[in-house]
Amino acid sequence: MSVTGEGVFRGLLKWRWVALPVLLGMIAATAMSLPKLQKDTSADAFIGEDQPALVYKNHIEDVFGLTDPIVVAVIDEDDDGIFDAENLALVERLTRSIESLPQIDPERVTSLATENYIAGNAEGIVVEGFLDPDTAYFQAPPGTLERAGEVRAAIDDFPLYQGLLVGREGTATLIVAELIDDDLATEAYNGVLDIVRSETVADGTKIHVAGEGAVMGYLSTYIDNDASRLNPMAGLIITLVLLVAFMSLRAAILPNLIVAGTVLGSFGLMAASGTSFFVITNGLVVNLIGIAVADSIHILSSYYSVLRDEPALNKRDAVVRAMAQMWRPVTLTSITTIAGFLALSISSAMPPIQAFGLFGAIGVFLAWVYSMTLLPVLLSLWPTRRIPAPFARRRNGAARVSLAERAMSALGARVLAAPKTVVTVGVALFVFGVAGALQLQVEEERIANFKPSEPVYQADKVINATTDGIYSLDVLIETPAPEGLYDPELLRRIEDLQAYMETLPAVGGTTSIVDYVKQLHRSVQEGDPAAYTIPDDPDLIAQLFFLYAASADPADFEEEVDYDFQRTLVRAQVSDGRYTTNRDIVPVLERYVEEHFNDELATATVxxxxxxxxxxxxxxxxxxxxxxxxxxxxxxxxAILLFRSPVLGLLAALPVGLAILLVYSVMGWSGVALGMGTSMFAAIAIGLSIDFAIHALERIRELARERGISVDTLKDLYPETGRALFFNFIAVAGGFGVLTTSDVPPLVKFGSLVAVAVTTAFLASVTLLPALVLLLKPSAMTSRYREEPSHAKLAPTT
Incomplete structure (x- = not known):
């Protein structure tokens, strides 16, 4: 550290009573907005607002009033399935109770208790509810086995409801409830659960709650529960690591204050900017804890080493000396970590990951600021200069050698005794990594945010197995003028479109205005099955809808067609939400509509x-x-710019590259797919992992400039710097290891992979890196860069 640099820290400590309230005020100011932080658990959060797919989805929600629903399934696998008096009465009660929830749109609840059957009579058509008490078509009274049989027969006669409202095997029926506002998803989901729990159901009957609305609602609670458990656990583990490393209350408390300032500041700024808290944001807290505490570990190690080597030095001078040693490597690691986070933010198209990268970078910057200012101020104000046991000297004046120092020294001796073997192993691991990484596959599924043991996960699987599916695939059809949908040719195109969609993987069935047209046509033809067709006359088609409007509520079609009969929606039900399934559906469907629509008759958008x-x-x-x-x-x-050497920069990057490659290899060989959690680990791990190499190279260069590159020289890397790196590694890996206990599977994978990558990078930094330096003896290690002469001989960097 230069004279000027030492002067900076002396000036800081001279004005420490001014600096302290300023720094604490800075933390308070950035944390003030925390209460404004909002959660966003919707799937739409992962796609940009200007993406055409989302724009059109929002468009059809505006036109047809459709939102992501909560789906309640009543399932009975007995012989009669759901077609018995008790189950139909249960559907009726559940429907009415759900309609009464303030978060649910009562006009947008669909079930056997709300939908109508269309039949013909001498006057024209009859439109009656399946469970209505006074009906002309249904003769048996509601609540009887005979009425249940009539409902079964009506469903069998009406293809529109088969698979959509009632499972094709007759064992399941759905109640689909749409939210008034997505922000009310949690209250709505809890309300539906309360209704379901309050019901007494017959033996053999089960009720499941799923759907995107349920996922959004449950995720919010899921995130809160996860964060309230994980973050204190990470803090506890970090504190225990600090206590073991330093055996000092001061060394355990001060880093936690830096962590608190970092986390409060970064999340306070997140709230102030209006950025939401997403599912994956839970992982950012653990990131920042590990990063902030790592800086403190190195600074405290240096501080205690200075006091051990110069016992007569007063405390303020010892703090200045320690900061003079550590400002450069801590700054280097902070810059490279910030670069990793910013690269993640810039390269991702997903807003949650962009936010993760951006506020991760801001958090690292805050950790650096507080480590360079608040930590030395607090360290100088602590009312004791006691040297903890791991750094204290024995009574005879000899330095104590801790277990960690002995272990690292033993590792160093083995590495430096066989550097060619170490490098050979590194090359072999590289080849293994490349081969495994080529096996990597891409997969993602929204419901995989939950553990398989969670009720919402199980409900999703059961409902998709017993119905046509609860995932919606839509095609918006738009005509140039009002009443364009009365055109028979266009309706036949839509009919062909439905037939094509039903051939796609995991598509169970489709619905559109065409289904109503054909049912209405058959009804006015005295139920003749041969009349289940689209009429050739557009006037007849218009007349059919007029007849329906005269017999029932014309708003019954509002989810399929707009008021002017100019726009309509074709909806397919998909039973598999995996990306690999969507990949086999969406592109081919887009090609189909491009070839068969988008002309003067109509346009179509998937x-x-x-x-x-x-x-x-x-x-x-x-x-x-x-x-x-x-x-x-x-x-x-x-690293190249900071070391002012391409060779040293590349050497610093080598352990990181090997670590990332090996993790991808393990994923490829073991079948772990590249998903939401696993796709972002690499950029984070790169920024974290290079810290080990930078600290190691900085110390090796310092030693090499003093004594040249030799085995004896490099052995001095391990006792102090190696010890600090070891506890740095334990703190970071332990913090991320906490994520493996998360209830959110993507965070489990993310934490596991980062922990493995950090472990690999640490081992490579203390084995492969010194071995390569010993074999290659790069001149950049011993050459001097231009700097001011040192004020005093510095204690060894740790």
């Missing part, structure tokens, strides 16, 4: 939940590669 899910994850493999390349390139360039 949209819906399945399409949005496909596009928010489409290209994740390419964006992940871009993210890794940008992050790796950014930290490598930063």
């Amino acid at each position: 949209t819906g939940r399945v399409t949005v899910s496909y596009y928010w994850f489409h290209g994740i493999d390419r964006s992940t590669i871009l993210s890794v390349l940008l992050s790796f390139g950014a930290v490598t360039l930063a």
Whole structure:
């Protein structure tokens, strides 16, 4: 550290009573907005607002009033299935109770208790509810086995409801409830659960609650429960690591204050900017805890080493000396970590990951600021200069050698005794990594945010297995003029479109205005099955809808067609929400509508939940590669510039590259797919992992400039710097290891992979890196860069 640099820290400590309230005020100011932080658990959060798939999905919600619903399934696998008096009465009660919830649109609840059957009579058509008490078509009174049989027969006669409202095997029926506002999803989901729990059901009957509305509602609670458990656990583990490393209350408390300032500041700024708290944001807290505490570990190690080597030095001078030693490596690691986070933010197309990267970078910057200012101020104000046991000298004046120092020294001796073997193993691991990474596959599923043991996960699987599916794939058809949908040719195109959609993977069935047209046509033809067709006369088609409006509520069609009969929605039900399934559906359907529509008669656009899910994850493999390349390139360039040497920059990047490659290899060989959690680990791990190499190289260069490159020289890397790196590694890996206990599977994968990557990078930094330096003896290690002469001989960097 230069004279000027030491002067900066002396000046800081001279004005410490001014600096302290300023720094604490800065933390308070950035944390003031925390109460404004809002959660966003919707799937739409993962795609940009200007993406056509989302724009059209929002468009059809405005036109047809459709939102992501909560789906309640009544399932009975006995012989009669759901067609018995008790089950139909249960559907009626559940429907009326759900309609009464303030968060649910009562006009947008669909079930056997709300839908109508269309039949013909001498006057024309009869439109009656399946469970209505006074009906002409249904002769048996509601609540009887005979009425249940009539309902079964009516469903069998009306293809529109088969698979959609009632499972094709007759064992399941759905109640689909749409939210008034997505922000009310949690209250709505809890309200539906309360209604379900209050019901007494017959033996053999089960009720399940799923759907995107349920997922949004449950995720909010899920996030809160996860954060309230994980974050204190991470803090506890970090504190225990600090206590073991330093055996000092001061060394345990002060880093936690830096952590608190970092986390409160970054999340306070997140709230102030209006950025939402997403599912994956839970992982950012653990990131920042590990990063902030790592800086403190190195600074405290240096401080205690200075006091051990110069016992007569007063406390303020010891703090200045320690900061003079550590400002450069801590700054280097902060810059490279910031580069990794920013590269993640820039390269991702998903807003939650963009926010993760941006506020991760802000958090690292805050950690650096507080480590360079608040930590030395607090350290100088602590009312004791006691040297903790790991750094104290024995009574005879000899330095104590801790277990960690002995272990690291033993590792160093083995590495430096066989550097060629170490490098050979590194090359073999590289080859293994490349081969495994080529096996990597892409997969994502929204419901996989939950553990398989969770009720909402199980409900999703059961409902999709017993019905046509609860994931919506939509095609919006638009005509140039009002009443364009009365055109028979266009309706036949839509009929062909439905037939094509039903051939696609996981598509169970489709619905559109065409289904009503054919049912109405058959009804006026005295129920003749041969009349279940589209009439050739557009006037007859218009007349059919007029007859329906005269017999029932014309708003019954509002989910399929607009008021002017100019726009209509074709909806397919998909039973599999995986990306690989969506990938086999959406592109081919888009090609089909491009070839068969988009002319003077009508235009067609593919949209819906399945399409949005496909596009928010489409290209994740390419964006992940871009993210890794940008992050790796950014930290490598930063290392080159900071070390002022391409050779040293590349050496610093080598352990990181090997760590990321090996993790991808393990994923490829073991079948762990590239998903939401696993796609972002690499950029984060790159920024974190290069810290080990930078600290190791900084110390090796310092030693090499004093004594040249030799085995004896490099052995001095391990006792102090190696010990600090070891506890740095334990703190970071332990913090991320906490995520493996998360209730959110993507966070489990994210935490596991980062922990593995950090472990690999640490081991490579203390084995492969010194071995390469010993074998290559790069001149950059011993050459001097221009700097001011040192004020005093510095204690060893730790």
